[in-house]
Amino acid sequence: MKKVAALLFISALAVLLLFVVAGMPPMGDPGNPTVTHVIPRYLERAEEETHTVNVITGIILNYRGYDTMGEVTVIFCALAAVLAVLGRERRGVIHGFVDRSEVPASVIVKTMVRFIVPFIILFSVYTILHGETSPGGGFQGGAVIGGSMIIFTTIFGLYESSRRIPLKVRAPLEGAAVMGFFLVGSLGLVGGGNFLTYAWPRVAQGLHPSLVVWLTVLVEVGIGLGGAMVLTSILFAMIREEEEIAPAS
Amino acid sequence: MRLLHNYHYAAAMLLFCLGLHTVIVRRNIIKKLIGLNIMETSVFFFYISLGYLEGGIAPIRTGGADPARMVNPIPQALILTGIVVAVSVTALALSMVILLYRQYGTLDVDRLMREEEPEAGESGKEG
Numbered sequence: 001m002k003k004v005a006a007l008l009f010i011s012a013l014a015v016l017l018l019f020v021v022a023g024m025p026p027m028g029d030p031g032n033p034t035v036t037h038v039i040p041r042y043l044e045r046a047e048e049e050t051h052t053v054n055v056i057t058g059i060i061l062n063y064r065g066y067d068t069m070g071e072v073t074v075i076f077c078a079l080a081a082v083l084a085v086l087g088r089e090r091r092g093v094i095h096g097f098v099d100r101s102e103v104p105a106s107v108i109v110k111t112m113v114r115f116i117v118p119f120i121i122l123f124s125v126y127t128i129l130h131g132e133t134s135p136g137g138g139f140q141g142g143a144v145i146g147g148s149m150i151i152f153t154t155i156f157g158l159y160e161s162s163r164r165i166p167l168k169v170r171a172p173l174e175g176a177a178v179m180g181f182f183l184v185g186s187l188g189l190v191g192g193g194n195f196l197t198y199a200w201p202r203v204a205q206g207l208h209p210s211l212v213v214w215l216t217v218l219v220e221v222g223i224g225l226g227g228a229m230v231l232t233s234i235l236f237a238m239i240r241e242e243e244e245i246a247p248a249s
Numbered sequence: 250m251r252l253l254h255n256y257h258y259a260a261a262m263l264l265f266c267l268g269l270h271t272v273i274v275r276r277n278i279i280k281k282l283i284g285l286n287i288m289e290t291s292v293f294f295f296y297i298s299l300g301y302l303e304g305g306i307a308p309i310r311t312g313g314a315d316p317a318r319m320v321n322p323i324p325q326a327l328i329l330t331g332i333v334v335a336v337s338v339t340a341l342a343l344s345m346v347i348l349l350y351r352q353y354g355t356l357d358v359d360r361l362m363r364e365e366e367p368e369a370g371e372s373g374k375e376g
Contacts, residue, residue, distance in 0.1 A: 006270065006273045007270070009273075010269060010273070013266055013269070014262065014263060014266040017262035017265070017266070018252065018259055018262055021251075021252060021255050022251050022252045023251070024255055026254050026255065027254065027257055027298060027299075027301060028301050028302055028303035028304075028305075029303065030302060030303065034299050034321055034324075035300070035302055035320075039322070039323065040316070042322060042323070043308060043317075043319050043322070044316045046310070047310045053309055053310050054308070054309045054310075055308040055309065055310065055319070055322045056325050056326050059326040060326045060329060064326060067330060071329075071330045071333050071334070074333060074334055075333050075336070075337050077337070078337030078338075078341055079340075081344075082340055082341055085341070085344045085345055085348055086344045133309070133311070134309065135307065135309070137329075139329055139333060234344075238340075238343060238344060238347060
């Protein structure tokens with residue numbers, strides 16, 4: 001009965017949404033309202049105004065800098081909430097179910113993971129550093145580093161993994177994204193401009209425009225490092241087992 | 250006919266309904282969260298499709314690329330925010346699910362609701 005009601009409700013919703021789709025302008029049409037108003041200005045002036053070749057990076061870090069700063073704060077708050085719910089590990093007593101598994105990963109898997117993880121991290125460094133000239137950026141690179149840590153932790157266990165990135169390295173870097181963004185944004189205030197203006201008027205007037213690019217890269221690196229460490233910390237908090245809840249075999 | 254041309258939008262709507270159906274019908278909390286993520290993904294897909302331009306190129310100004318032919322960069326920038334928020338929500342929800350499982354030993358919503366009542370009564374007596 002409940003399932004039939006749910007199915008009826010979903011079907012009604014689907015029909016309603018499809019009616020809306022049938023009334024929308026054709027996809028990919030150059031005259032669509034979504035690509036006409038402010039978009040041409042962004043696309044034409046972004047390079048000279050933000051000094052980034054990639055228009056999306058210019059929008060994320062410059063035009064919508066406040067938005068991105070709030071977003072970085074959101075993921076930091078998510079980490080704080082996860083740690084408040086699950087608790088931070090203490091040094092030395094950390095282990096997960098992989099460490100106590102009776103069937104360890106085979107030699108082939110371990111060798112492959114040990115071989116491939118440095119390349120994944122190298123790729124993510126490329127993604128972070130080339131965020132202003134090619135597809136990529138801090139969030140993507142940080143997520144790739146987090147993914148490599150998930151692979152490593154799943155195969156080698158939490159003990160080995162937390163020895164590679166110890167708590168005293170991880171904890172200060174978790175705030176790198178927020179701190180980097182805030183410091184670079186404050187440089188704009190110091191230089192006589194507004195918050196988060198990279199090309200602040202009084203100081204940067206005579207300087208080379210590549211300085212702005214370097215500040216953008218600095219913010220990207222901060223976001224990448226912070227995002228990677230936040231993801232790793234969330235993973236460690238989730239995969240960790242309490243001694244009293246799951247007694248060791 | 251418009252519906253056939255906008256099949257990306259239609260697919261996003263159907264994916265949204267599929268995710269909502271999963272959230273409503275499934276009793277396992279993890280599966281509900283998977284449904285929530287399907288809904289989020291459908292919204293991202295819808296936004297990115299909105300920014301598409303016929304024969305468009307990536308909005309990266311290298312090699313004398315024509316700005317008039319570039320796809321809309323705004324949805325891509327917005328969806329980056331959306332993805333981060335989705336990841337945050339999923340992480341927080343999963344950590345709460347871990348706590349629930351440690352406390353009650355089940356992920357079934359109906360059993361969780363049933364087992365909550367005697368537990369609350371006992372703690373009431375003790376207090």
